[in-house]
Amino acid sequence: PPAISGDLDKFMTWVDEFRRLKVLANADTPEDAKTARDNGAEGIGLVRTEHMFFGTGERIMAVRRMIMAADTATREAALTDLLPYQREDFEGIFRAMDGCPVTIRLLDPPLHEFLPDGDLDEIVAMLSADTGADEHEVVERIEKLAEINPMLGFRGCRLAITYPEIGRMQVRAILEAAVAVQAEGKVVIPDIMVPLVGTLEELRDQTAMIRETAKAVFEEKGAEVAYRIGTMIEIPRAALMSDQIATEAEFFSFGTNDLTQMTFGYSRDDVSKFLPTYLERGILKHDPFQVLDQAGVGQLIETSVQRGRATRPELKVGICGEHGGDPSSVDFFHRKDLDYVSCSPFRVPIARLAAAQAALNN
Ligand code: PEP
Numbered sequence: 001p002p003a004i005s006g007d008l009d010k011f012m013t014w015v016d017e018f019r020r021l022k023v024l025a026n027a028d029t030p031e032d033a034k035t036a037r038d039n040g041a042e043g044i045g046l047v048r049t050e051h052m053f054f055g056t057g058e059r060i061m062a063v064r065r066m067i068m069a070a071d072t073a074t075r076e077a078a079l080t081d082l083l084p085y086q087r088e089d090f091e092g093i094f095r096a097m098d099g100c101p102v103t104i105r106l107l108d109p110p111l112h113e114f115l116p117d118g119d120l121d122e123i124v125a126m127l128s129a130d131t132g133a134d135e136h137e138v139v140e141r142i143e144k145l146a147e148i149n150p151m152l153g154f155r156g157c158r159l160a161i162t163y164p165e166i167g168r169m170q171v172r173a174i175l176e177a178a179v180a181v182q183a184e185g186k187v188v189i190p191d192i193m194v195p196l197v198g199t200l201e202e203l204r205d206q207t208a209m210i211r212e213t214a215k216a217v218f219e220e221k222g223a224e225v226a227y228r229i230g231t232m233i234e235i236p237r238a239a240l241m242s243d244q245i246a247t248e249a250e251f252f253s254f255g256t257n258d259l260t261q262m263t264f265g266y267s268r269d270d271v272s273k274f275l276p277t278y279l280e281r282g283i284l285k286h287d288p289f290q291v292l293d294q295a296g297v298g299q300l301i302e303t304s305v306q307r308g309r310a311t312r313p314e315l316k317v318g319i320c321g322e323h324g325g326d327p328s329s330v331d332f333f334h335r336k337d338l339d340y341v342s343c344s345p346f347r348v349p350i351a352r353l354a355a356a357q358a359a360l361n362n
């Protein structure tokens, strides 16, 4: 969509005088980051790095080699091939967001999303050609990757804890890009975010990996960039344990998509099967994935903010789930004293309006 301009632009600057919530955007590419900025986003609240792993040509081949790797050496070689692509993407986003924070989330795929769609025989032949493994081996490895419940399976930080080389590659790509773009005279503000944390120990494992990798990169480059480490709060346990989690996190970002999924126990991907009946019979008033359930999910958010700030008063708190662009949800986030909402680039103007309206109404 075209950027807002002219009279609307002027009107929006008046709107901005009233709001307290900052409005950031979720963006995965330099193009999205630019659209977000043109629409008034004050930073990027979520870069979903798994989306950057898709693509074509060499990039997707390296991804497949990484996923199908039978050993660490093969995985590390594939990751070495992926590093320049990730670095280039991050450089583009940092340039577009000069002077604004860019929150980059470490890999969080349900692994099945990386497998190509289509006829199984064709997929096996393709993976065999890409990875050099024989077809028998490929079938075995696909079977090992299959999960009964992928959204509760091998995703989020579980991946980089099990395979630390993946996390190290991503942190290296982020910080090498940050050093390079800072050297061009731009102001780079990287926030590195750990996904799907449920326990303090998980976060500790990841913060140690991030700090170690950062130290190595800065020594090699002879330059440093200030960065922050934070976490997604999207598992109810993490919300409840926020006093502990905040000892290791400089910021929290609520993933209201997963937090809704796990609080209700509704699969994000299957809700359409029963939602129409629930809405029709008044069992639910709204689709909770679109409009925040303030009574239940909202209570977890409120508790988490209070407990997190009790440990770390300066904790930065925001949300990056779909609810960041919904006006009634934005009103709730304003009342609960969050620092920012992050939504898709084209919803940024709506979120700015909703944030101003919330400030005037409350
Ligand atoms: C979320 O869970 O709300 C979130 C922002 O992450 P994702 O949608 O990528 O799981």
Ligand code: MG
Pocket (backbone or CB within 6 Å): 234, 255, 257, 258
């Ligand atoms: Mg999530």
